[in-house]
Amino acid sequence: xxxxxxxSVKTLIHGEWNVSESGKSVEISSxxxxxxxxxxxxxSQEELEASIKKTAAAQSTWGEKSIQERGEILKxxxxxxxxxxxEIGESIMLEVAKKRSSAVSEVSxxxxxxxxxxxxxxxxxxxxxxxxxxxxxxxxxxGLAEKTPRxxxxxxxxxxxxxNLSASKIAPALMQGNSVIFKPATQxxxxxxxxxxxxxxxxxxxxxxxxxxxxxxxIGDFLVQHxxxxxxxxxxxxATGRHIADLSSMIxxxxxxxxxxxxxxxxxxxxxxxxxxxxAGAYSYSGQRCTAIKRVLVQNEKADExxxxxxxxxxxxxxxxxxxxxxxxxxxxxxxxxxxQSLIDDxxxxxxxxxxxxxxxxxxxxxxxxxHVTSDMKIAWEEPFGPVLPIIRISESEEAVRLxxxxxxxxxxxxxxxxxxxxxxxxxxxxxGTVQLNAKTxxxxxxxxxxxxxxxxxGVQGIRESLESxxxxxxxxxxx
Ligand code: NAP
Numbered sequence: 001x002x003x004x005x006x007x008s009v010k011t012l013i014h015g016e017w018n019v020s021e022s023g024k025s026v027e028i029s030s031x032x033x034x035x036x037x038x039x040x041x042x043x044s045q046e047e048l049e050a051s052i053k054k055t056a057a058a059q060s061t062w063g064e065k066s067i068q069e070r071g072e073i074l075k076x077x078x079x080x081x082x083x084x085x086x087e088i089g090e091s092i093m094l095e096v097a098k099k100r101s102s103a104v105s106e107v108s109x110x111x112x113x114x115x116x117x118x119x120x121x122x123x124x125x126x127x128x129x130x131x132x133x134x135x136x137x138x139x140x141x142x143g144l145a146e147k148t149p150r151x152x153x154x155x156x157x158x159x160x161x162x163x164n165l166s167a168s169k170i171a172p173a174l175m176q177g178n179s180v181i182f183k184p185a186t187q188x189x190x191x192x193x194x195x196x197x198x199x200x201x202x203x204x205x206x207x208x209x210x211x212x213x214x215x216x217x218x219i220g221d222f223l224v225q226h227x228x229x230x231x232x233x234x235x236x237x238x239a240t241g242r243h244i245a246d247l248s249s250m251i252x253x254x255x256x257x258x259x260x261x262x263x264x265x266x267x268x269x270x271x272x273x274x275x276x277x278x279x280a281g282a283y284s285y286s287g288q289r290c291t292a293i294k295r296v297l298v299q300n301e302k303a304d305e306x307x308x309x310x311x312x313x314x315x316x317x318x319x320x321x322x323x324x325x326x327x328x329x330x331x332x333x334x335x336x337x338x339x340x341q342s343l344i345d346d347x348x349x350x351x352x353x354x355x356x357x358x359x360x361x362x363x364x365x366x367x368x369x370x371x372h373v374t375s376d377m378k379i380a381w382e383e384p385f386g387p388v389l390p391i392i393r394i395s396e397s398e399e400a401v402r403l404x405x406x407x408x409x410x411x412x413x414x415x416x417x418x419x420x421x422x423x424x425x426x427x428x429x430x431x432x433g434t435v436q437l438n439a440k441t442x443x444x445x446x447x448x449x450x451x452x453x454x455x456x457x458x459g460v461q462g463i464r465e466s467l468e469s470x471x472x473x474x475x476x477x478x479x480x
Contacts, residue, residue, distance in 0.1 A: 015058075026214065031187070048219060048223070057207075059151055071121065071122070074114055092191045095189075097321075126145045140480045144478065150470055158235045163195050166184060169182075169466070185236075230251055237258055238383075255457045261412045264298075266416065271305055277438070278389070281440030292441070295373075295379075328365075348370075367388075401429045405429075405431045413436070414440060
């Protein structure tokens, strides 16, 4: 089914493609030129109530299908996404101002993710327990611990990877026999709908998924507290994640939230490599990535040299429009650009040096490098989600570990050093989900476990881990 993106886009509700009964919609326009792309339905609670019930009821039949049957549909989904990668990539580019090549590769990466999910699901089994394996146990008991679907999974995605971070929730959920309520980020909803169109075209029974379009501030609490929801898997900001954790009760949560990833550069590091990795890690997609490098902690002895090398690289970044494949493009909205600018202004007022950047045209912020950033500045601690990188000079590696761990966040960190023993020693002290040695922070390869600690999340993603998160144990005891 084709979506006309220049006008009313239909969503998947009650197993059919439709607009909202109320006629209400949310207008989606491009962050970089303000042009309207389309209107997505703003669904009411009443509409959602009926559709969620239908989707929940459809789960049992789907859960009884063989894993082979489910896998065939998902493999077809991956094939269709690959065929439509240019079209869907165009939609991502227009909706979230991501450069064209990255938008298209997001779709290919998603197809690959789905294929791997299908294969991995075939290898996940339950277990058999012997009754006499426990002191005082009974040799006449055999426990069969099977993995069964949780039921209906609420999948909520962020704007920055509207296809990949949605499919990485939906594919494991469906593969394991669940039904799905999918709440796409509003800015990114058209791309999310195209993702689901491909899934239905691949043969998925359409009442297995409800696409809950509408603003999170209006329908989010209703979805999160809905009694038919058996689990929530969410990616987005830490404030929203905490809110969801407060509202939901007695159901499992997987939360992938914000970050303030540090790059720790020791005095014995290969500075050319460090500068290259740091710039790629900090500025790609204008820094709008949870795993972007968001602060550099460098030892005093090498700070000037590193800043000079980073500056050369930053000045070579392309700045402009996503259609031109620029690396730094306008931010998702003016509010976001205002916030990033406020962090830059606060740092300047408190004595930071602007090495390059600090130039703004609307919501396009030029890549900005701030040196001599200190702990009293907001940019030292807050997540900007924009193209700005603070340099914090440190004396000893212990200070880097202390500053890194003082953060409310704990997603990833990089350590740059030619002394691997020292780098590994530091890695072990960092309170984060992942440490990258001599490379930028990033998600993936997608089958690696991916998680944040502290304010950066709860639970683990990654293909095996995501598949395991959407099932529960069901034990049958054979009494002989
Ligand atoms: P966000 O504002 O928290 O929104 C995320 C999603 O939550 C959107 O779909 C949003 O819908 C929805 N939402 C809003 N209020 C809700 C509520 N009360 N109940 C349920 N859902 C609600 O985040 P974002 O701006 O899209 O994404 C940027 C953030 O995501 C950054 O902090 C980034 O670090 C983080 N992120 C983390 C990861 C990771 O894996 N750790 C990956 C990517 C991004 P609307 O769009 O309709 O408001």
